[in-house]
Amino acid sequence: GQVPPGTNKPHPTLRQEAQEVGNSKPTGDVLRVEVLKGVRKAMMKSMTEALKIPHFAYSDEIDMTNLIAFRDQLKDIASQRGISKLTFMPFCIKAASLALSKYSILNSSLDAANESVIYKAPHNISIAMDTPQGLVVPNIKHCERKTILEIAKDLADLMEKAKKGSLRPEDFADGTFSLSNIGIIGGTYTHPCIMTPQVAIGAMGRTKPVPRFGSNGEIIKAHIMNVSWSADHRVIDGVTMASFSNEWKKYLENPALFILSNE
Numbered sequence: 001g002q003v004p005p006g007t008n009k010p011h012p013t014l015r016q017e018a019q020e021v022g023n024s025k026p027t028g029d030v031l032r033v034e035v036l037k038g039v040r041k042a043m044m045k046s047m048t049e050a051l052k053i054p055h056f057a058y059s060d061e062i063d064m065t066n067l068i069a070f071r072d073q074l075k076d077i078a079s080q081r082g083i084s085k086l087t088f089m090p091f092c093i094k095a096a097s098l099a100l101s102k103y104s105i106l107n108s109s110l111d112a113a114n115e116s117v118i119y120k121a122p123h124n125i126s127i128a129m130d131t132p133q134g135l136v137v138p139n140i141k142h143c144e145r146k147t148i149l150e151i152a153k154d155l156a157d158l159m160e161k162a163k164k165g166s167l168r169p170e171d172f173a174d175g176t177f178s179l180s181n182i183g184i185i186g187g188t189y190t191h192p193c194i195m196t197p198q199v200a201i202g203a204m205g206r207t208k209p210v211p212r213f214g215s216n217g218e219i220i221k222a223h224i225m226n227v228s229w230s231a232d233h234r235v236i237d238g239v240t241m242a243s244f245s246n247e248w249k250k251y252l253e254n255p256a257l258f259i260l261s262n263e
C-alpha cells in the first residue's frame with residue numbers, strides 16, 4: 001500500500017476500501033482490491049441491467065468516401081461558427097435522428113409490466129465517451145430539432161464537460177437511443193450493450209481505406225466504416241433494425257441528402 005510521508009499507517013483510502021470489502025488488508029494472491037465507485041460503479045449497474053435484455057445484433061459496412069469529402073468542404077465554415085473540430089460524429093448523430101423519425105420504434109422503451117411500448121418524442125441521443133474517469137454516456141437533447149453544426153457544438157460541450165468531470169445529472173437523464181464510436185481506438189465489429197430503458201445502440205468501428213468494386217466492376221479505394229447495432233429483440237425485429245441501418249447508411253453515403261431533410 002501507499003504510505004503518506006511521515007507515518008507508518010496505511011493510506012486512508014486503501015484502509016477504508018479494505019474495510020468496505022470486509023478485509024483488514026489484501027492478502028495472499030490478491031494484488032489489491034478496488035471498491036468500484038463513481039463512473040465504474042455506474043457501469044457495473046447499467047451493464048448488469050443490460051444483461052436482462054435479449055440482444056439482437058446486426059452489422060453492415062458504410063462507405064464513408066463521400067462523407068469525408070463533404071466534411072472537408074464544411075470544415076472552414078464550421079470553424080468560422082466556433083466549431084474548432086468537425087468530426088464525423090455529428091453526421092452520424094444527425095443521420096441517426098433522421099432514421100429514427102422514420103423508424104420511431106427504435107426511439108422507444110419497453111414497459112414490460114404493461115406489455116406496452118412507449119414511443120419517445122425527443123431524439124436525445126446518448127454518446128459513449130471515453131474519459132479519464134472511465135466510460136460515461138451523456139446525451140444530446142432534441143437532435144431532431146438541431147442542425148449538424150448545432151449537434152457538433154453540443155457534442156464538443158459535452159466532451160469538454162466529460163473531460164473535466166463536470167457533467168450534470170441532466171446530461172445523463174432521458175437518453176432515448178445510443179451511439180458509440182469505438183473507432184477512435186480501432187476495431188471493425190463489436191457487440192454493443194443496450195442501455196436500459198433504451199431499445200437500441202449502434203457502435204462504429206474505425207474507418208479504413210480498403211479495395212472495393214466500383215459500379216463498372218473496377219477496383220476502387222473506398223473508406224469503409226463498419227457499424228454494429230444491438231436491439232432489444234422483445235421489441236425490435238431484425239427487419240426493422242436492418243431497415244433503420246439502411247436509412248442511416250443512406251445519409252452517410254450520400255451526404256447531399258442531409259440538405260433535403262429539411263432539418
Ligand code: CAO
Binds near residue numbers: 085086090205208225
Ligand atoms: N474512424 C476513423 N477516424 C475516426 C473515427 C473512426 N471511427 N472516429 C474518430 N476519428 C477521428 C476523428 O475524425 C478525429 O480526427 P480528425 O481531427 O482528423 O477529424 C480523431 O479521430 C479524434 O476524434 P474525437 O475522438 O476527438 O472525436 P469524435 O467526434 O470522432 O468522437 C467521442 C467523440 C466522444 C465519441 C470519442 O472521443 C470517444 O470517446 N469514443 C469512445 C467511445 C467508447 O468508449 N465506446 C465504447 C463504449 S463500451 O465500453
